[in-house]
Amino acid sequence: MDKYDAISPLDYRYYTGEVFEKLQPYLSENAAVNYQIKAEIALAKTLAEKKICSAKIAEEIEAAAKKVTASEVYEEEKRIKHNIRALVNCIRKKVSESAKPYVHFTATSNDIISTAEALRIKDATEKALVPELIELERTLIEIAEREKETLQIGRTHGQHAEPITFGFTTASYVARLGGRITKIKEAAENLRGKFSGAVGAYNASSLLIKDAREFERAVLEKLGMKPGSHSTQIVEAEYMTDLMHAIASAMGVMANTADDMRHLQRSEIAEVAEMFEAEQVGSSTMPHKRNPINFENVKSLWKEFMPRMVTVYSDQISEHQRDLTNSASSRFNTEIVAAALIAATRLKSAMQKLEVDKKMLKRNFEQSREIIPAEPAYILLAAYGHPDAHEAVRRKTLEAEKTGKKLIEAMMKDKELKSYFSKMPKAQIEMLKNPEKYTGLAAQKTEDVCREWRERLKVK
Amino acid sequence: MDKYDAISPLDYRYYTGEVFEKLQPYLSENAAVNYQIKAEIALAKTLAEKKICSAKIAEEIEAAAKKVTASEVYEEEKRIKHNIRALVNCIRKKVSESAKPYVHFTATSNDIISTAEALRIKDATEKALVPELIELERTLIEIAEREKETLQIGRTHGQHAEPITFGFTTASYVARLGGRITKIKEAAENLRGKFSGAVGAYNASSLLIKDAREFERAVLEKLGMKPGSHSTQIVEAEYMTDLMHAIASAMGVMANTADDMRHLQRSEIAEVAEMFEAEQVGSSTMPHKRNPINFENVKSLWKEFMPRMVTVYSDQISEHQRDLTNSASSRFNTEIVAAALIAATRLKSAMQKLEVDKKMLKRNFEQSREIIPAEPAYILLAAYGHPDAHEAVRRKTLEAEKTGKKLIEAMMKDKELKSYFSKMPKAQIEMLKNPEKYTGLAAQKTEDVCREWRERLKVK
């Protein structure tokens, strides 16, 4: 297959280089077949363990199963129109007559499929996605710690509000992403398998095995998994729903981070920039452009993949002991894991190349220097007994705006307010006159948040 | 306001009687204002506790705040175009000059709003939604236990598969709903408040309070809450996102239950029916119709409210220290809680009126009696050494279909298969001839699942 004949942007564009190396072992169709084989092997081994077949037969099946390839299975599926029966046939062809009956013995297709799907998505999450998210978290922590004292004007509604630090801004992403990583780990750990047969009542396995539920636990334990609380033909959907939710909401945090960065990179704000490589072209006609394409891409991946939660929620509904209206849709769950890893890789790399421009941070702060004292002044005036400090200050800001006077001067010269200001200790007056000090606990909170997440996620 | 002038189906149609009684204290706009008042009172009390104002002033503020009504606040908001400042003005009007400065002191609007919203949704969830879900769970458990031995043909792909029991079918909903209730409780318990000021760095409160984070904890503790891990102007969205996810996915389980029931009620299947009241009209032209309108309604509520998760996920993104593009959208979170309660109430009531028709269950089972032995026969043939039992049985089923012969007879008379059958003990042959016994661990699993959830959710 020519890569550029592919139809999915994931395959022809995003799933390359390191991303490919990280995901192919879990999320490719080859991996899907490999994980089904792992499930068949665990079954065979347990059959031997429980003396249902001999150890030799189990070994024979294991050896045969490991030789089966995805394309071989697809070939057989074309003939018989059933993918797991195709896999079983491929294994059976490779074993002796006496081993043949024990291939897939007592299992229904979905014992294999549900278990293999859960396991490969668990592995992809734990072995590929989470480590990458932790690298992103490390990057964010390092920026937050480095910039914990770097003055920045805080913004609400896109308007200048009160001063904070760039580290404090970043600590917000640290805390939120940290929380999401924790959720993802919990949900991945909680994915379940099943070996309860065609309708979940252990009909087939109970024919020959005394404690069919114990047998199920034994098979799954070999794969590092536990059975669902009440499977039918399939494991209850909610274990997967929870993981997809955790991943989708982590993409939301990444998208928020990216959105903030691209806005801070606007020509007029310019507090951050992504370093450009010497050969890099910004625009095909405007040679001077420095576009935040990586941040835009992270947001865009979220726009594509977040709505797929609707599909995930729809797949919760399966009629009676199951219908197969998730045959196509549930296959795309793997894409959600992949997209989260792609977004994390992009964002990590963009953040690592982030230049924080202290000059511009200062310039933007200065734009609002005069007006920032409005809040602390109102609080202090109230503290010293002014009965309507908010309104008094609000009117002073309107006056300052109209007359061009400095707000702090306008306030301090105001007849009514004067008496209150005179009660304030010097330190408070100083704060009003030097609003760059009015950053509250920004630096300290940044430190604490970073310390907490370094410890919780073992980021050294 | 004339109720039938309302525009939202929630208000004019679903939010009546008991539902109204249960939700109004938390989810109405009157409740919203009451919870904001609770937050203002907790603040005043903490100010007194920390000696920032006197105990008397705090009491004065509390007394005044309790008298404020939603319509009063809306009136003031019309004038000044700011809802929390409007509330503050309403309280301030009712207190002495010396108390005035301490109303809302050091707080920003969103300290109040974020905290009050989290608290009322927490209360609505814990005090209204969860109890109703537990009543639904109890109803399901009772049906499962009662019908644990009631034979039912299991169905996959809408096709008869292997036999189970009606109790086992129901136990699936018990387990899944139980799991969702647990998730909902965890997420509600984990909602957070904030008193960290306009950009989250405790700028204002740090002016006057030594340990502003401890102060925040003290205010929130009075409301039974904890602060967010890193708030900006608002609490991080993810606490709410997780709760909405838990609720939406619980609606998914309810919708699945409803879907199954309405299909089991189809004219040709008719295994269940909802008791009709004597006066009830099924159709305006077809007087004989008995339509599963309650189950349809539960599915329909899911169709309306599940997609709103897209909005919830979108509200994760708030630029910088916050934008207000969630001003309308986040208000609708309350509707999701309400819808889940309405769905639970409907489903509970429909399940309580459910008639399980054992005759029809038997009739439907009988339809497939002849073909059910295919699976156990294939398993047993393999167990006794047949190298290709699945294919052998598959061909026999085709033969039986064509010739009209009974499958079990066709198999037992088959020259090749005979020798395997002859090795089987009587009990196994009996099972093949009496497929109603082929229900595996259906009854036992039902019991275990019901016991587990009775204990975990304290359903007596």
Add this chain to the structure above:
Amino acid sequence: MDKYDAISPLDYRYYTGEVFEKLQPYLSENAAVNYQIKAEIALAKTLAEKKICSAKIAEEIEAAAKKVTASEVYEEEKRIKHNIRALVNCIRKKVSESAKPYVHFTATSNDIISTAEALRIKDATEKALVPELIELERTLIEIAEREKETLQIGRTHGQHAEPITFGFTTASYVARLGGRITKIKEAAENLRGKFSGAVGAYNASSLLIKDAREFERAVLEKLGMKPGSHSTQIVEAEYMTDLMHAIASAMGVMANTADDMRHLQRSEIAEVAEMFEAEQVGSSTMPHKRNPINFENVKSLWKEFMPRMVTVYSDQISEHQRDLTNSASSRFNTEIVAAALIAATRLKSAMQKLEVDKKMLKRNFEQSREIIPAEPAYILLAAYGHPDAHEAVRRKTLEAEKTGKKLIEAMMKDKELKSYFSKMPKAQIEMLKNPEKYTGLAAQKTEDVCREWRERLKVK
């Protein structure tokens, strides 16, 4: 009902004043019943017209029907659990014995419901929503025309690109909103009714009426409607799906407009501002804030209502001749119409109060004045034969950036480039030196777009 006991933000917050006046006649539950009554009357009149009942009976039914109220119908529904039969009973109570049989005669519930729903949403769209959208369009046209020559720096990726005019920016919304209004009108005009009976095959009406399809057309014609192409119990969903799509995508255009405006209002950009009223409070603690709350609200309404298209698409699926899993969900279609009108009203009012700050527009343009010539220079260099003009200019911009030299000077002094510049006529050199002239057809295109939409939508 106390308005602030309502649970839906639509009812307690957004559906007030003018909005209420405009929507109540179509979208309230009272209106729903009124439109069902209209359908029953149209039926009665047609029965008389076709001599199935007397004209007197039709008149009697009409008079009776007009007296029925929503609360009366809801009361009866409580008793019999069927809303249309309840309506029919209410009418029947008010007519003579001889008229009774002809109330609802040959109709099934959904003949009335489908027809009434389509008609009231058609009316709400045509009589309330479209006029408001046209007022918004007029506002946008007026701004575009007024500012067609007002220089603005164009932006791509949030970065300064090439100059345009503020009118040209606005003309983009004019064209896109104009297109959406056209789509909405077409789709509303195309909503359909039905009088084809319980399963759509005219079973009942064919009993007594010779040409039942002609009869259906006659009933609907009285309501200004046409029948669906192939109804079952319900009209095919797609007519409504198309209208909801048109409305949702119009909200997308409004959200884009709002997003642009709130970003242009950022403290550092400040090209526009929404006039504040004297009493208006921007923030409860930061008295100086001027927040773009109306633009934020328009975006937020889109975030809430756009995802509801998922529900609309889900309601396309109705099993066999219909299931009722749209019983709750389709009721919420009215909210989409309402939300679009609310958004239009907000955006119109915010745009009417918009102040365009030419000084700031100029200042922002000046920031990029030096670099803008990069594009025209590259085009002209190529035109005069430079074989690699893009790369040559790209390198010059890097050089200018590093050395602080002006790009235009750096280019014109460059040995290699000199010869190309010397071939250019003065006018072209002038353009390079005065990039404020480099606005292409911005003004002319603005004029043309405004003229086109004034004509097409008859905006005088």
Add this chain to the structure above:
Amino acid sequence: MDKYDAISPLDYRYYTGEVFEKLQPYLSENAAVNYQIKAEIALAKTLAEKKICSAKIAEEIEAAAKKVTASEVYEEEKRIKHNIRALVNCIRKKVSESAKPYVHFTATSNDIISTAEALRIKDATEKALVPELIELERTLIEIAEREKETLQIGRTHGQHAEPITFGFTTASYVARLGGRITKIKEAAENLRGKFSGAVGAYNASSLLIKDAREFERAVLEKLGMKPGSHSTQIVEAEYMTDLMHAIASAMGVMANTADDMRHLQRSEIAEVAEMFEAEQVGSSTMPHKRNPINFENVKSLWKEFMPRMVTVYSDQISEHQRDLTNSASSRFNTEIVAAALIAATRLKSAMQKLEVDKKMLKRNFEQSREIIPAEPAYILLAAYGHPDAHEAVRRKTLEAEKTGKKLIEAMMKDKELKSYFSKMPKAQIEMLKNPEKYTGLAAQKTEDVCREWRERLKVK
């Protein structure tokens, strides 16, 4: 690339054989580059036409462009990080020095990308998707016509309602799919391109071309397209939004058809079946299963792709003259077109193999034979003057249910009703006694609908 290393189910599973042949020329990444080349060639030709370059240069560019491959472009993109500049470089390398300046001359990247994307999606829709949908439509028409008289019990709420014909059922899909095909064609025809430069104001092209808008029209005309009404850096999103809506809603109609068929295939209903191939395996453990996997798959594709409309709607919003937060998301539009074709192919093939079981249709009808007369009886009783016929019949159905009597007999023997029945002509009494005749206009409507769509879509 190993096909089974792909990560997208589209690539490794669904995009094979005929589907691949049909889609690769439009929707692969190779196709994307080919279409960009077409756009560059159209530009070069127009430059020659307008005497901006020589005809020879245009020919040289055309020849060179046709030699460029996707992998070559991707290689160059790796170096310079800009995909269109990479394409331009690849073309430039292959032409003489004098031609070099005219490659991509005056164009911005998105002139090429927007135009090429619109054109290839237009072609994919018109040349691949629509023909396949018409083949599906033909299949449905043939079934409808063939089965127009085949009695079927109509169903609402999953309950037996009034009789129709299987053809009438199918005609519903014919009409709805026909309507969607029409919408798709209109929307595809209406896709637009652009050559208006970096911010849409024709800044660059106006430098050298007198009427830049006429120039744009000339370029696009060569590609069979028209310009957008008001492009910025990109064409207004709504042209594409409308097409995606049309396609998504067509998938909704297909999903509804598939849902109905899989329910009609339920073991207890069994009115239809999909022919199985001799080698086909239904289940890995239940050899007798005949699962409606193709219908399930069509529904599942809808579940996966319908929610992507949320992404499409989100991509309507692009800040100012464009942001690039659609860089990933809009790439997935091609997948929606592909999915619709895959669904159409599946559904067509499943419908072609559909077996309609008249015996089972009859059996299901017979189940409700006794109760069907309720509706016509109520209508006729009313017609002959009974003042409360609906209630009278409703009570009779309850009586019949309880006593086991036949409804028609119970009614005709009823003292009160007798007199009304005695007024009815024989033909009406016959209808009540032979409810299989009570199919209204089912057959005639079927014929009309099929004729209409054969004509409108030229299906011979």
